[in-house]
Amino acid sequence: MAYSLKKEVEKPERLVGGHRLCAGCGASIAVRGVLRALKPEDKAVITNATSCLEVSSFLYPFTAWQDSYIHSAFENAGATAGGAEAAYRVLKKKGKIDETFKFIAFGGDGGTYDIGLQSLSGAMERGHDMVYVCYDNEAYMNTGIQRSSSTPRFADATTTPVGTVIPGKPQNKKDLTAIIAAHNIPYAAQTTFISNFKDLHEKAEKAIYTEGPAFLNIMSPCPRGWRYDPENLAEICKAAVDTCVWPLYEIEYGVWKLNYEPKKKLPVEEFLKLQGRFKHMFKKGNEWMLEEAQNYVDQKWETLLARCK
Amino acid sequence: MTIRDRLSGNEAVAYAMKQINPDVMGAFPITPSTEIPQYFATYVSNGEVDTEFVAVESEHSAMSTCIAAQAAGGRAITATSSCGMALMWELLYVASSARLPVTMALVNRALTGPININNDHSDSMGARDSGWIQIYSETNQEAYDNFIQAMPIGENKEVRLPVMVCQDGFITSHAVENIELLEDEKVKEFVGEYCPENYLLKKENPLAVGPYDISNYYMEHKKQQAEAMKNAKPVILSVAKKFEELSGRSYGLFEEVEMDDAEYALVIIGSSAGTAKEAIRRLRKEGKKVGLIKIRVFRPFPMEELAKALGHVKAVAVMDKAESFSACGGPLFAEVRSALYDLDHRPKAINYVYGLGGRDICVEDFAYIYDQLDEIVKTGKTGETYRHIGQRELGGGR
Amino acid sequence: MKDIVEIRWHGRGGQGAKTACLLLADVAFSSGKHVQGFPEYGPERMGAPITAYNRISHDRCTVHSNIYNPDYVVVVDETLLTSVDVTKGLKEDGAIIINSDKKPHELRPLLRGYQGKVYTIDARKISEETLGRNFPNTPMLAAAVKVSNVVDAEHFIQNMEASFKHKFASKPHVVAGNMNALRKSLEEVDAG
Amino acid sequence: MIKKASEINETTPWQEMTVGGEIYEGGTAALVNTGDWRTYTPGFLAEKCTHCMLCIPYCPDSSIPVKDGKRQNFDLMHCKGCGICYKVCPMKAITFDKEGA
Structure with a gap:
């Protein structure tokens, strides 16, 4: 059925208000976007890696989740979702359950790119029927904006502060979506919040309703960590896509597909200039940073185009 | 009635698992527990159980799998040893605080530094405060019997705590000995169905597990956990009683050997208790009033019961198969000596750390320890309380 | 048989000393005895010297230590005699059984002054003649039973036949070969 | 004895709190x-x-x-x-x- 935002927003919210995430947080937008793709009649078990999302969405005795929810630790959301799914399979086999349940794990980039990567990789390889969603805000925001392997080069983070000798994070961002795709799982994709959420919705729907393991990487801006006014979230997401810093693509059973190609690929500055974490890159004498950032984006974009041919 | 067989400790535990037919097993290989998931995987492959066997990529994920599966409404088991359990450490606390009665077969092995694959209790003793019920086994028979009793204990509504059933790596896990097995139906009936009140996959209402607990709630939840551990004691005894009716084999919080008139006693855990029993048999023939207490249940700790059982002895040697580097004694010593504190007439107490990393202890060593107790009573001088036995020393030593 | 018999096995990793030790435990168990069969474990791989133990008793033996004063020692590979102190702690009224084509008196000089009984059996020859391959386990097991007498020889034969028939149900010739190996071994143990 | 999320607050005694911090209803954060x-x-x-x-x-x-x-x-x-x-x-x-x- 064709996507209709109007229809989709009529569905009951599965993440209610009253959670304690920051004003303008991308994480809850990602969660709402993904859960909207669930058929209302299907139940879900949500797993959460320790993260901003986790500590804000289930502060005893208040859960923001309408569905069953389990948090156990930082680095094990993959295994946790897999464990619940394994129990589901056996209880279903034994005739103890007849409802349909879907298994969705949410982790930040710290819990996904870094400390939870092993558990995620294991769960993907074992083939659990689950979706792992990374809401990628490019640093450890829960503990106070420390760099992760998802933090882009030159970003000012509290463990890669811009100093007189080192200009922010020295390393480039890890390409996690490609790493997960290399597990040869049925479905992997990356998306963010643009226009009417069609891209996110359709990817979430495919991820949830494709049998077997699926992975969604959702760029989810963090106003505090990226240093911008919360109201500008949509603008930043659009810039990320139009500069090809965060391309929208999916990999279905090993086939790469580009979902959006900007009519005019914007220079990377258009994304960087909106955020305080990259402010130093625009100082006189730092032109080389912008140049290197542009070169990196160009090279990654060309690689992606080649893969999607 | 019962089935006579000869099995290693690992085979025995795997066989108990098969008879129980749990819902999910999450496991990762580590010596010396590896055989348990291996045997179990064979049962899975041959369709002898319905279990979803999740061969995870680490022990951390093994325990994560078990926690989620148990929360989902299934019965979850694992087996591990040593560093494997150390890697689970974070999640041991999660399982117990979320009140999920996961069952673990722990095949005790020394913790690394340096690496060593042989037996001691440093792994489980390191996790003694993680909120798990800990039951120790002397023999393959006890490992089997204890594993069958674990679920009725842990799943009891007044308890709801995870249980680890420990046996000594290689010493019992890889040693074939005679064993009496129960019929499948009897085990199934004894263990029963797992019927939690709330679980993730429940149709009627959702369940949220693992909150962020601010200071205003955390302590109340810890108090609940502490109470649950207290509740476990009578439950352990009543499950043991039912098990005795089924099997004829009797279990308590600890086993007393020749304690009625004993003047000198050992307190010990695990397989070496059997070796000490042989020493007692020989020394009793010489008219020496020696006895021992073998701790079966270390968590909850049988504090009052131990004080009562040791009230009449003159001297006691507490045997620790784990270091705690307190510079004053091992973990069992600390707790046993604390138990003795309330007695009006306390026995003299010394500690022996023994058997680390598979260092053998034999009948003669126990005879020597009873001699030492005799010496302490005769001279009235306890001397050094924190002792080690079995290591080489300049100028000899025991 | 005494109340308790303790046996120590010496072999090399991969040779089957551990299997023979567990088989002996099986055989003794089937004759109603209490048994223990346990190998000593280390990080060693194939070819390294290994030790395994049996305790066989009328009543349950609770001891869980290694065996330091065995009644019998079984050496599955005679090349170990020069590198391992195989008679260490071996009771003088006990015996050592060695897999070798040599006579006992030829090996005694290698036994570091051991004064007790020495038996040899050419397990390789028997195995190759009866099974077509060098599987020293079956002959060594038979020799251990014969010398230690932990199980009545007739009972042993019957029991092993049942076990082989179960194990090799689809290969009757293997059963026959193994039974031949056992019978031959019981006859060909050399005392000295 | 065990209370619903809406009835649990910072004066609730441990005996009346849900076991292990579980919550048996969805979306209580809406409160x-x-x-x-x-x-x-x-x-x-x-x-x-x-x-x-x-x-x-x-x-x-x-x-x-x-x-x-x-x-x-x-x-x-x-x-x-x-x-x-x-x-x-x-x-x-x-x-x-x-x-x-």
Whole structure:
């Protein structure tokens, strides 16, 4: 059925208000976007890696989740979702359950790119029927904006502060979506919040309703960590896509597909200039940073185009 | 009635698992527990159980799998040893605080530094405060019997705590000995169905597990956990009683050997208790009033019961198969000596750390320890309380 | 048989000393005895010297230590005699059984002054003649039973036949070969 | 004895709290007033709204109700005043002002 935002927003919210995430947080937008793709009649078990999302969405005795929810630790959301799914399979086999349940794990980039990567990789390889969603805000925001392997080069983070000798994070961002795709799982994709959420919705729907393991990487801006006014979230997401810093693509059973190609690929500055974490890159004498950032984006974009041919 | 067989400790535990037919097993290989998931995987492959066997990529994920599966409404088991359990450490606390009665077969092995694959209790003793019920086994028979009793204990509504059933790596896990097995139906009936009140996959209402607990709630939840551990004691005894009716084999919080008139006693855990029993048999023939207490249940700790059982002895040697580097004694010593504190007439107490990393202890060593107790009573001088036995020393030593 | 018999096995990793030790435990168990069969474990791989133990008793033996004063020692590979102190702690009224084509008196000089009984059996020859391959386990097991007498020889034969028939149900010739190996071994143990 | 989430608070004795911090109902966070975090408040100009619904998925706090295909006025109990909706509205049907101003 064709996507209709109007229809989709009529569905009951599965993440209610009253959670304690920051004003303008991308994480809850990602969660709402993904859960909207669930058929209302299907139940879900949500797993959460320790993260901003986790500590804000289930502060005893208040859960923001309408569905069953389990948090156990930082680095094990993959295994946790897999464990619940394994129990589901056996209880279903034994005739103890007849409802349909879907298994969705949410982790930040710290819990996904870094400390939870092993558990995620294991769960993907074992083939659990689950979706792992990374809401990628490019640093450890829960503990106070420390760099992760998802933090882009030159970003000012509290463990890669811009100093007189080192200009922010020295390393480039890890390409996690490609790493997960290399597990040869049925479905992997990356998306963010643009226009009417069609891209996110359709990817979430495919991820949830494709049998077997699926992975969604959702760029989810963090106003505090990226240093911008919360109201500008949509603008930043659009810039990320139009500069090809965060391309929208999916990999279905090993086939790469580009979902959006900007009519005019914007220079990377258009994304960087909106955020305080990259402010130093625009100082006189730092032109080389912008140049290197542009070169990196160009090279990654060309690689992606080649893969999607 | 019962089935006579000869099995290693690992085979025995795997066989108990098969008879129980749990819902999910999450496991990762580590010596010396590896055989348990291996045997179990064979049962899975041959369709002898319905279990979803999740061969995870680490022990951390093994325990994560078990926690989620148990929360989902299934019965979850694992087996591990040593560093494997150390890697689970974070999640041991999660399982117990979320009140999920996961069952673990722990095949005790020394913790690394340096690496060593042989037996001691440093792994489980390191996790003694993680909120798990800990039951120790002397023999393959006890490992089997204890594993069958674990679920009725842990799943009891007044308890709801995870249980680890420990046996000594290689010493019992890889040693074939005679064993009496129960019929499948009897085990199934004894263990029963797992019927939690709330679980993730429940149709009627959702369940949220693992909150962020601010200071205003955390302590109340810890108090609940502490109470649950207290509740476990009578439950352990009543499950043991039912098990005795089924099997004829009797279990308590600890086993007393020749304690009625004993003047000198050992307190010990695990397989070496059997070796000490042989020493007692020989020394009793010489008219020496020696006895021992073998701790079966270390968590909850049988504090009052131990004080009562040791009230009449003159001297006691507490045997620790784990270091705690307190510079004053091992973990069992600390707790046993604390138990003795309330007695009006306390026995003299010394500690022996023994058997680390598979260092053998034999009948003669126990005879020597009873001699030492005799010496302490005769001279009235306890001397050094924190002792080690079995290591080489300049100028000899025991 | 005494109340308790303790046996120590010496072999090399991969040779089957551990299997023979567990088989002996099986055989003794089937004759109603209490048994223990346990190998000593280390990080060693194939070819390294290994030790395994049996305790066989009328009543349950609770001891869980290694065996330091065995009644019998079984050496599955005679090349170990020069590198391992195989008679260490071996009771003088006990015996050592060695897999070798040599006579006992030829090996005694290698036994570091051991004064007790020495038996040899050419397990390789028997195995190759009866099974077509060098599987020293079956002959060594038979020799251990014969010398230690932990199980009545007739009972042993019957029991092993049942076990082989179960194990090799689809290969009757293997059963026959193994039974031949056992019978031959019981006859060909050399005392000295 | 065990209370519902709405009845559990910082005076509840341990005996009456749910075991292990479990909660047996969905969405109890809806009871929490996060609206008082707000310094800027969005306003809804119903006459300008075309009900394109673009603002709704962008709201991190589920504060824009929908009924019978129509966008409703804000649920200010949970709105933290981030202003994303104000920026994404193509019809300028959302205002964004300092609280109380």
